[in-house]
Amino acid sequence: MAGRGRGQLTFSVEIVGIGKGENLPPSTVQPTPVFPPLDQKPVPLQAGEEAEYMLALKQEFRGAMKTLPFYIRPAAPKKDVERYSDKYQKSETTDNSLEWKPDWRSFPKELRVREKRPQRDKSQAVPKLPKQPRVDKEEIIRKLETLEQKEEEGSSDEGEGEKKKPEEEEAEGEEECDEEEFEGETDYVMSYFDNEEEFGGESDDNMDEAIY
Amino acid sequence: MTTQEVRLCGLLLQEHFGDVVEKVGTHLIRSGVLNLRALALETKLALDLVKKSLCVLVQHGMCTFGAGRRGPAGPVEYRISCERIIHMLRYPRYIYTAKSLYGDTGELIVEEILQRGQMTMSSTVKTVADRLTHNMPEGQSMDYSEVVSAFSQLVETHFLQRCPPVASAGPSDSGAVDPPPPAVTPSEPENHPDCYRVPYINLTGKGKRRRSSEDGEADQRAAKKAKTDNDECGDEGIFWQVNFERFHLHFRDQAIINAVSCKLDQTSSEIVRTMLRMSEVTTPANAAFTQALSANEIFRALPSNYNIARPILDQYLTLLVDDPMEFVGKTGDSGGGMYVVNLHRALANLARATLESVVQERFGSRSARIFRLLLRKRHLEQKQVEDFAMIPAKEAKDMLYTLLSENLVQLQEIPKTPDHAPSRTFYLYTVNQLPTARLLLQHCYKTVGNLIERRLYETKENKRLLEKSQRIEAILASLQATGAETTQLTEVEEMITAPERQQLESLRHHINKLDSSENQVDETIFLLESYITSTQASR
Numbered sequence: 001m002a003g004r005g006r007g008q009l010t011f012s013v014e015i016v017g018i019g020k021g022e023n024l025p026p027s028t029v030q031p032t033p034v035f036p037p038l039d040q041k042p043v044p045l046q047a048g049e050e051a052e053y054m055l056a057l058k059q060e061f062r063g064a065m066k067t068l069p070f071y072i073r074p075a076a077p078k079k080d081v082e083r084y085s086d087k088y089q090k091s092e093t094t095d096n097s098l099e100w101k102p103d104w105r106s107f108p109k110e111l112r113v114r115e116k117r118p119q120r121d122k123s124q125a126v127p128k129l130p131k132q133p134r135v136d137k138e139e140i141i142r143k144l145e146t147l148e149q150k151e152e153e154g155s156s157d158e159g160e161g162e163k164k165k166p167e168e169e170e171a172e173g174e175e176e177c178d179e180e181e182f183e184g185e186t187d188y189v190m191s192y193f194d195n196e197e198e199f200g201g202e203s204d205d206n207m208d209e210a211i212y
Numbered sequence: 213m214t215t216q217e218v219r220l221c222g223l224l225l226q227e228h229f230g231d232v233v234e235k236v237g238t239h240l241i242r243s244g245v246l247n248l249r250a251l252a253l254e255t256k257l258a259l260d261l262v263k264k265s266l267c268v269l270v271q272h273g274m275c276t277f278g279a280g281r282r283g284p285a286g287p288v289e290y291r292i293s294c295e296r297i298i299h300m301l302r303y304p305r306y307i308y309t310a311k312s313l314y315g316d317t318g319e320l321i322v323e324e325i326l327q328r329g330q331m332t333m334s335s336t337v338k339t340v341a342d343r344l345t346h347n348m349p350e351g352q353s354m355d356y357s358e359v360v361s362a363f364s365q366l367v368e369t370h371f372l373q374r375c376p377p378v379a380s381a382g383p384s385d386s387g388a389v390d391p392p393p394p395a396v397t398p399s400e401p402e403n404h405p406d407c408y409r410v411p412y413i414n415l416t417g418k419g420k421r422r423r424s425s426e427d428g429e430a431d432q433r434a435a436k437k438a439k440t441d442n443d444e445c446g447d448e449g450i451f452w453q454v455n456f457e458r459f460h461l462h463f464r465d466q467a468i469i470n471a472v473s474c475k476l477d478q479t480s481s482e483i484v485r486t487m488l489r490m491s492e493v494t495t496p497a498n499a500a501f502t503q504a505l506s507a508n509e510i511f512r513a514l515p516s517n518y519n520i521a522r523p524i525l526d527q528y529l530t531l532l533v534d535d536p537m538e539f540v541g542k543t544g545d546s547g548g549g550m551y552v553v554n555l556h557r558a559l560a561n562l563a564r565a566t567l568e569s570v571v572q573e574r575f576g577s578r579s580a581r582i583f584r585l586l587l588r589k590r591h592l593e594q595k596q597v598e599d600f601a602m603i604p605a606k607e608a609k610d611m612l613y614t615l616l617s618e619n620l621v622q623l624q625e626i627p628k629t630p631d632h633a634p635s636r637t638f639y640l641y642t643v644n645q646l647p648t649a650r651l652l653l654q655h656c657y658k659t660v661g662n663l664i665e666r667r668l669y670e671t672k673e674n675k676r677l678l679e680k681s682q683r684i685e686a687i688l689a690s691l692q693a694t695g696a697e698t699t700q701l702t703e704v705e706e707m708i709t710a711p712e713r714q715q716l717e718s719l720r721h722h723i724n725k726l727d728s729s730e731n732q733v734d735e736t737i738f739l740l741e742s743y744i745t746s747t748q749a750s751r
Contacts (some may be wrong), residue, residue, distance in 0.1 A: 058303075058304040064327055
């Protein structure tokens, strides 16, 4: 019944208008080319005051949205090694709380993000807490041993450094400004001495020579 | 949700809210309804980020939440509405409409509320007054009362509405020791009786001019003071959002009026505009036609600068009724003749005109002739198409097959015998307007997606150049502020070489073109969407 000549179709193609023996274009075996030349050129865009004003509005809106607090940037990826300069390149997304305050009455309660920042960081670090004090205490002891000569210069800094570490471990609400205050008061960054432990070691050996 | 819609939503979310919200939003669209835990688990993002993204989406009205399948005791489930996200394409058009109706003040009010999703009246008034004062010449400032009046006008004409209050599940204000309801469900905004009631706020003062020489701290202090001032204004907790439906009705009316003025003349379009304006409040949103208006009423309501005589008005109305586009229909003879505007039919005709124009621009005027023929005559055989369209057989065949391969034309089999023998079956070509409109709508979504992606690609390719030019502009601005000499300025300007300048210029030109195209495609999207919703509502 079907037109045996032109493949196995379910209807005879004379009905749709393809005559017998006519040349059909070859069947496509690949996707159509990208950007083919168009037979009909497209109509030009609407120009005029209204179109231009709406264009300006659109671009301004886009720019404004990028500056609003609704534009959420993901946290910066962690670098492989902690660098000295990290402390001075404060990333923009360090606070976990929203920078705008929605009306929580019309939002589900579970979406509320707790605002106490150090507390959140420390509460996430709670499982690691048992390990941390031991490591830190060892560091403190080592620091004390190697920096005995530096007591005069480093005593105030050390005291703050020691205070800083227990502060970090405590889960109770320490305010952010305390940490920053300590960091801001001195000219030297706390971790300066952490990295350079051989500094004190050298001075141990060369007691006779003056230290420049 | 179709693939193209999901893709477009993802691109829009990424542009306006960042990658995190895009990931959360796209995943929620694909999965339908999810609760917070499941969402965080499946997107593998930090719970905090997911919470923030959901807050942003709820604030902008794109995500709704409600008690889940396990009832009020179970976790809250979130649902995203795709069409609200796609409405973001139309924001410039909303702002421009507000400007044309209510001036600069209205424009800024709508822009602020669109940027922030929901706002209280007092904060809107203050921000807008400050912005207007900033643009005014020295010494002048914008009074709050003017902004308040513009705001009230927007609310009266229903362009702004209150955000729906969230109905709590239990009697929380009885003061009893009830456990607080874990989930709260917002209701429809229209159901609230006070939806369009402007609250009384005691807000007096003028906009503050922000001096550029002031320290950033002073601004922060002022901002904090503004927040505490909020509590004294008396409209705590009353948030306002833009009423998109009302804007859409306005656009639809505009489209009809433009069509009438193109087809007939200016006076007829004024008559139709008057009729639409009179029936604004009485016609429900998706009605097929407006309320019946008598010719006497229309005559009285015509604007005064159109002093046409009563018999002339009757002639115009008869012309409108007899027009094959059927914009206006006559439903009775009392009161000098009862007339309605056929909204659904007008939208259908506009959609049909869009389809025909697309076929014409894509495939040529002869294919368009075949298309129009099939729309009018519904079903035609191959031979009949050739005869009616007066096109030679070979070319007609070619065009029909092209249209068929693009799915704009369908083939309908009508068997003569129960065994569907091909030699004894009629094969008829046909065009169905509604499915074709849907197809075209999906093409439009894909087009806008492509435009956005191309724009992002162009920006990325020339990122280095754009950053360089931004830096140089910043340097120039700071130099000018500190009063540098012209030699220094020219030196800085010359840091961008001439070919780079040319490249920048052409880049700007491309991006402007792509943005304009998006706006224009959005007009077609609006028309097709309105037609489809109207058809579904009238079924």
